[in-house]
Amino acid sequence: MIDELIKILNHKDVEWEIYWEIGRGSSFKIERCELVRAQRKYHSGIGLRIGYKGKIGFSYITGINHDRATLERFVNRTIKLAKVSEVPFHGFPDNNGGNKVKALYDKRIEELSFDDAYATALSLTEKEKEFKEKFGKEYTFSGGLAFGVSTDGIANSNGIEKSEKTTGLSMSIHIVKRSEKSGIGSYYKGFRLMPDFEREISLGLEKALEEVALSYNAKKIDGYKGELILEPHAVASVISILMSNLYGDNVYHRRSRFSKVGDTIASESFTLIDDATLEGKLGSYSFDGEGNPSQRNVLIENGILKSFLFDETYAKLMNTESTGNAVRDFRTTPHIGNSNVIVDGKRENLGDLDKAVILKRVFGEHTANPVSGDFSLTVELGYIIENGEVRPFKDNMFVGNIFELINSIISVGKEKEEVGSFISPRVLAFGKII
Amino acid sequence: MEIERLMRKAEELAREYGIKYYEVRIAEINATHLEMQNSHLEEFSSNIEIGIGVRAFCGAWGFSSANDMRRAEKAIETAMKIAKLMKGNSKVYLDDPTKDRAEIKAKKAFVDVDLEEKLELVKTVDRLLMDDKIVNRKITYGDGLKWQFYFNSLGSEIETIIPRIRLSFSATAKKGNDMQSYWEIFGGTGGWEIIENTDLEHWTTFVKEKAKSLLNAQLPPSGEFDVIMDPELAGVFIHEALGHASEGDAIKNGESILEGKLGEKIAVEELTVVDDPTLEGKFGSYIYDDEGIKARRVEIIKNGFLNEYLLDRETAAYLNMEPNGHGRAQSYNYQPLVRMSNTYIEPRDWSFEEMLSEVKRGLYLIGDKGGEVDIANGTFMFGAKEGYLIENGEIKAHIRDVALSGKILDVLRNIRAIGKDLKIEFPGYCGKGQWVPVDDGGPHVLTRALVGGLL
Numbered sequence: 062m063i064d065e066l067i068k069i070l071n072h073k074d075v076e077w078e079i080y081w082e083i084g085r086g087s088s089f090k091i092e093r094c095e096l097v098r099a100q101r102k103y104h105s106g107i108g109l110r111i112g113y114k115g116k117i118g119f120s121y122i123t124g125i126n127h128d129r130a131t132l133e134r135f136v137n138r139t140i141k142l143a144k145v146s147e148v149p150f151h152g153f154p155d156n157n158g159g160n161k162v163k164a165l166y167d168k169r170i171e172e173l174s175f176d177d178a179y180a181t182a183l184s185l186t187e188k189e190k191e192f193k194e195k196f197g198k199e200y201t202f203s204g205g206l207a208f209g210v211s212t213d214g215i216a217n218s219n220g221i222e223k224s225e226k227t228t229g230l231s232m233s234i235h236i237v238k239r240s241e242k243s244g245i246g247s248y249y250k251g252f253r254l255m256p257d258f259e260r261e262i263s264l265g266l267e268k269a270l271e272e273v274a275l276s277y278n279a280k281k282i283d284g285y286k287g288e289l290i291l292e293p294h295a296v297a298s299v300i301s302i303l304m305s306n307l308y309g310d311n312v313y314h315r316r317s318r319f320s321k322v323g324d325t326i327a328s329e330s331f332t333l334i335d336d337a338t339l340e341g342k343l344g345s346y347s348f349d350g351e352g353n354p355s356q357r358n359v360l361i362e363n364g365i366l367k368s369f370l371f372d373e374t375y376a377k378l379m380n381t382e383s384t385g386n387a388v389r390d391f392r393t394t395p396h397i398g399n400s401n402v403i404v405d406g407k408r409e410n411l412g413d414l415d416k417a418v419i420l421k422r423v424f425g426e427h428t429a430n431p432v433s434g435d436f437s438l439t440v441e442l443g444y445i446i447e448n449g450e451v452r453p454f455k456d457n458m459f460v461g462n463i464f465e466l467i468n469s470i471i472s473v474g475k476e477k478e479e480v481g482s483f484i485s486p487r488v489l490a491f492g493k494i495i
Numbered sequence: 496m497e498i499e500r501l502m503r504k505a506e507e508l509a510r511e512y513g514i515k516y517y518e519v520r521i522a523e524i525n526a527t528h529l530e531m532q533n534s535h536l537e538e539f540s541s542n543i544e545i546g547i548g549v550r551a552f553c554g555a556w557g558f559s560s561a562n563d564m565r566r567a568e569k570a571i572e573t574a575m576k577i578a579k580l581m582k583g584n585s586k587v588y589l590d591d592p593t594k595d596r597a598e599i600k601a602k603k604a605f606v607d608v609d610l611e612e613k614l615e616l617v618k619t620v621d622r623l624l625m626d627d628k629i630v631n632r633k634i635t636y637g638d639g640l641k642w643q644f645y646f647n648s649l650g651s652e653i654e655t656i657i658p659r660i661r662l663s664f665s666a667t668a669k670k671g672n673d674m675q676s677y678w679e680i681f682g683g684t685g686g687w688e689i690i691e692n693t694d695l696e697h698w699t700t701f702v703k704e705k706a707k708s709l710l711n712a713q714l715p716p717s718g719e720f721d722v723i724m725d726p727e728l729a730g731v732f733i734h735e736a737l738g739h740a741s742e743g744d745a746i747k748n749g750e751s752i753l754e755g756k757l758g759e760k761i762a763v764e765e766l767t768v769v770d771d772p773t774l775e776g777k778f779g780s781y782i783y784d785d786e787g788i789k790a791r792r793v794e795i796i797k798n799g800f801l802n803e804y805l806l807d808r809e810t811a812a813y814l815n816m817e818p819n820g821h822g823r824a825q826s827y828n829y830q831p832l833v834r835m836s837n838t839y840i841e842p843r844d845w846s847f848e849e850m851l852s853e854v855k856r857g858l859y860l861i862g863d864k865g866g867e868v869d870i871a872n873g874t875f876m877f878g879a880k881e882g883y884l885i886e887n888g889e890i891k892a893h894i895r896d897v898a899l900s901g902k903i904l905d906v907l908r909n910i911r912a913i914g915k916d917l918k919i920e921f922p923g924y925c926g927k928g929q930w931v932p933v934d935d936g937g938p939h940v941l942t943r944a945l946v947g948g949l950l
Contacts, residue, residue: 092748097585099577100558102828103566119540124563145610148536179580201749237750237871245871276872314532315630316667318674394538425867428878430896432667432674435714437898437947439876441869456874458900458947460717495717495947 062125066107066132067216075140076112076218078153080350081105082391083125084211087175089182091204094190096182101175106391109135110153111143117150118143119394151377156220159354164341167254170228171210182206185232185262192266196238200273204234213346221352229253229343234265236273244277245441246270251343251481272421276442279453285494288471289418290411293478293485295459296404298426298438300333300483302463305431307360308397309375309384316432318464319366326366327467330407333361335370337385337400344401344482350389355400358384361467363406372397404473404485411474411487417446418494419487423459434463440494457494466490497564501547502646505571509551509648512575516552516587518647519571520785521545522827525606526639531617533632541610548827549574555583556809560828586812592650593789597782601658601686605638608687613638616690620664623699628707630674631667643785643827651787659778659932660689661922664699668706675709675895677702677880682922683776683934709881712895715948721857721885721911722899723850723941726918728860728879730935732942733768734838734925735866735875736903738935741795741803742833743810743821745870752873752903756801762907764799765843772820772836778922779836779933786822786831793819795838796907807833825929835925840937843913850912850941852888858946859883859890860897863921868903876900876947899944906942914938 063081070077083105090098105125111118120139127135143150189202207230214224231251238244246269250261291299311317319326327333337355339345346355351373359367371379372387372395388398422441429436437460444453467490474486498521509517523545530538546562549571557577561570605613617634624632638660645653661682668675679702681693724732745751753761772781772790781790786808794802804814807822810833822831851859859882866877878898884891901909919936 095583095585096555096581097583098556098558098830099581100560100830101573101577102558102560103570104560104562104828106562119538120542121544123544123546124565126563126565142539142541146536146539147614148539175577176580203748203750235750239749239754239871243752243872245869310532314535314633315669316633316674318672392542392544394540424869425876425878425898425900427867428865428876428898430676430864432676433896435896435949437876437878437896437900437949439867439869439874439900439947441872441874455872456900456902456945458717458876458898458945460947460949462949493949495945 062127063214063216065129069132069136073136073140075143076153078110078215078217079107080389080391081107081125081214082211084209086207086209087178088207089179089205091182091186091189094186094193094202096186099179108391108393109139110394111139112150112153113140113143115150116143116146117148118146121392151374153217153219154221154351154353154373154383157354159348162338162340162345162347162355165227165253165345167228169255170208170230173208178206178208181258184258188262188266199238199240201237207231215348215352217352223348223352225347227253230255232261232265234269236269238273238277242277244273246273246276253341253343272442275444275453276455279442279455281456282454282494284457285418287491288489289420289492291488291490292419292421293480293487294422295420296485296488297480297483298423299436299463299466300402300404301426302429302431302434302436303467304399304402307369309369309371309379310397312369313375313378318432318434322366322368324366325364327361327364328470329364330472331361331364331467331470332405334359334403334405335386335399335401336403339401342401342482346400349385350387350395353383353385353387355385370397370399401482401484404488406470406473408475409472411472411489412476414446415449419444419446420459436461436463460493460495466492498644501567501571504568508572508575512579514551514553514575514578516589516648517575518550518645518787520548520643520645520827522641522643524639524641527610527613527637529613529617529636531621531634534621546827548824548829550830551575551578552587553578553581555581555585556830557581558830562828585809588808588812588818589649593787594652596654598656599658599684599780599782602688603686605658605660605687606640620695620699623695624664624666624703626703628668629666629703630669634664637661645783645787647787653783653787655782657684657781658686659684660686662690662693664702666702666706668710670710673710675706677705677709680922683778684780685776705881708893709895712881712893714950715858715882715894715897715946716950717946717948719943720946721854721941722944722946723854723857723859723885723939725861726916726936726938727863727921729840729937729940730838730919730921731863731866731877733840733937734835734935735868735877736901736906737768737795738770738835738838739868740870740873740903741805743804743806743814744833746804747810747813751870753801757804759801760799761801761904762796762799763910765913766796766799766907766910767794767841768796768838769794769841770805770835770838774837774919777837777919777934781836784820784822784831785824786818788818788820788822790820790836805833805835807831823931825931829929832927832929834927834931835933837919837934839917839919839935840913840940842915842917842938845912845914847914847916847939850914850939851885853912853941854885855887857885858894859885873903874900875903898947900947901944906944909943910940912941914940
């Protein structure tokens with residue numbers, strides 16, 4: 062049917078681009094050690110962009126199997142939109158090759174039958190029941206399992222024609238302990254390829270239980286100002302405040318703190334990379350939402366601003382090249398977004414310390430001001446190591462300014478951890494807890 | 496007719512799979528979206544989408560959806576197959592069938608307003624926001640007309656039509672390396688009249704001036720302070736500090752700090768908190784929820800006592816209660832979850848001046864910058880757009896980038912004064928794995944919280 066649509070479009074005197082998706086997603090939810098809901102959803106659709114006399118129109122259609130008359134109407138409707146549109150058209154990308162990123166698809170996930178997935182979800186449920194028996198009624202266990210497959214395709218009037226099938230699977234565990242106090246522990250891990258469930262379930266439960274024990278005993282502390290360590294989860298929260306300043310559209314429209322590459326914006330111990338080409342990672346793809354090949358973009362290298370993230374439109378507006386960062390689905394037009402974000406820098410051993418203030422999880426980063434950089438985040442969990450003792454804390458606030466924080470980074474750890482598509486070691490910086 | 500055929504098919508399949516209860520939502524959404532930044536139109540789309548979502552229950556839920564109506568039967572069958580496979584022990588509330596056709600009427604339907612006129616609106620706002628010191632202007636307009644047909648195995652057949660409209664604009668001011676933004680959002684359930692009734696000249700000037708004045712505002716202090724919240728901030732406060740923790744699924748799953756506290760006094764006597772989807776014209780309003788239950792006003796806290804949870808069919812059955820119309824789904828392709836609608840604090844009799852005179856050293860905080868809550872630990876946080884220091888009952892220096900944090904059970908007892916000036920006109924979206932339109936508000940409220948200032 063895509064070929065049919067391309068045929069129709071080639072007969073029109075317009076520039077065009079189609080982005081199509083077809084996929085299936087399934088998930089299971091466990092509440093209080095019971096498997097209570099499951100779903101299997103199908104989605105498919107086509108987004109069409111038409112460039113006409115310097116203007117662009119967009120519309121989408123759900124479903125992927127349409128007769129010729131429906132496709133004709135769809136094309137004509139979008140052309141009509143382009144004719145009345147005032148959105149400037151800067152051209153679609155040319156066919157520029159690109160590589161296939163490895164290990165983003167696993168046949169075993171695509172072909173995982175619902176019954177087999179159900180059995181896996183049951184094994185997580187059973188394991189949680191075992192733990193519940195062991196730990197007692199103060200504990201509430203919940204969790205989830207989700208998996209899916211999706212094929213994304215793109216074609217345009219400049220000769221781009223690409224498609225890619227990817228799979229994904231995720232597992233989550235959530236534990237609450239409530240008696241005279243409350244504590245929570247969570248674990249989430251996503252995969253592109255089929256993992257060893259048995260191992261992952263055990264690991265996830267172990268990590269979530271560690272966290273719940275810390276959280277249950279955590280108390281508010283008086284406050285602290287000085288060197289502290291951010292664990293990957295907390296790094297992900299604060300770096301998310303920085304990211305929009307690195308998007309080309311925000312730079313162009315002067316909503317970014319930064320205006321040109323080459324400036325020193327962080328400490329030389331800090332490097333930040335956006336890389337969509339990493340094998341088997343959650344934020345990886347072979348081509349972006351406009352068909353440009355994915356690439357590795359060093360955004361900040363040893364404190365120096367090296368690059369912004371671009372899609373085709375803003376690259377053209379700013380006289381540069383797309384970085385392969387157009388993000389979209391069939392319902393939306395492309396916009397700039399990141400892929401895998403990797404924190405690196407001056408590596409030191411930041412594990413096994415005998416004295417440290419460590420922030421494990423913070424929340425509320427979406428309330429921060431990305432243009433001023435000021436943030437005040439609630440500490441969900443932190444701990445202080447002193448004289449061989451671990452003293453957990455929570456309910457304080459971690460306050461600061463993201464631009465000052467990245468300037469205060471002293472070093473980063475050697476071991477990286479994945480938090481979704483964010484990949485980071487521990488980070489040692491200067492901060493304030495109130 | 497296609498729907499009747501699907502109703503028959505669902506009945507047939509339910510018999511075949513031995514399904515106790517099922518429900519089907521077929522929706523058609525007609526949506527327009529425009530976005531402009533610095534006079535540069537970035538988004539201009541108008542789309543129609545049709546889809547089906549099916550839930551089947553057999554002690555546990557099976558759900559399936561499709562956005563291609565040719566897969567409608569397949570979706571019904573898949574949901575039922577899953578439910579059958581799951582063999583759970585949950586319960587679901589079953590009621591008498593409802594047959595109804597309900598519509599939130601617009602005075603001036605936005606579907607009858609030309610795209611050109613909508614574009615002109617966005618351009619007008621862009622023009623009005625222009626100013627030497629404003630480096631970025633961003634305007635977003637969206638409208639959506641949602642037609643939905645709901646039917647279930649009990650014989651309910653409910654057709655609803657809900658129009659929603661929203662306009663937001665922001666201005667970013669810059670001085671040296673420093674930047675500050677301010678924004679306002681307008682919207683509700685209704686039509687183009689909501690836009691026509693908005694004084695664009697006044698509000699664009701207001702937004703510009705605020706963004707510029709924030710460049711000269713101080714950083715907030717940090718620590719525990721007396722805080723007066725304006726109606727907008729009081730809204731996000733109660734949404735985060737109480738609303739989420741009172742959602743039935745959080746209670747059922749043993750996650751909420753409010754579990755087992757129904758009937759207990761958890762707040763000051765003056766506090767009454769309401770969630771009301773039936774309020775006329777509000778952004779979070781609806782007539783029936785996505786489980787075919789009539790929307791109902793719920794008093795979550797009544798005179799300081801935890802009075803009622805927000806419930807859907809499943810959580811109501813679990814708690815041996817009746818659902819109160821709070822099962823909402825983002826769209827046809829999502830399962831309903833327990834959600835808020837329009838959440839607000841009932842007014843009392845304090846004037847703002849009386850409240851101010853109560854504060855020796857504190858903060859007057861204004862506007863909503865979003866928030867987040869950890870319902871298990873009972874900790875929440877939320878951000879204000881701006882504020883002022885208060886010294887000896889007088890408003891002093893302007894402050895910026897303020898966020899607050901508190902413990903649910905402490906902060907509800909720390910409320911010292913509730914104003915008489917109720918406002919519920921702050922449309923937004925609430926995220927909980929799904930996005931649903933909500934509104935919130937209240938009068939001015941005086942409480943005590945941890946202020947995460949940078950000084």
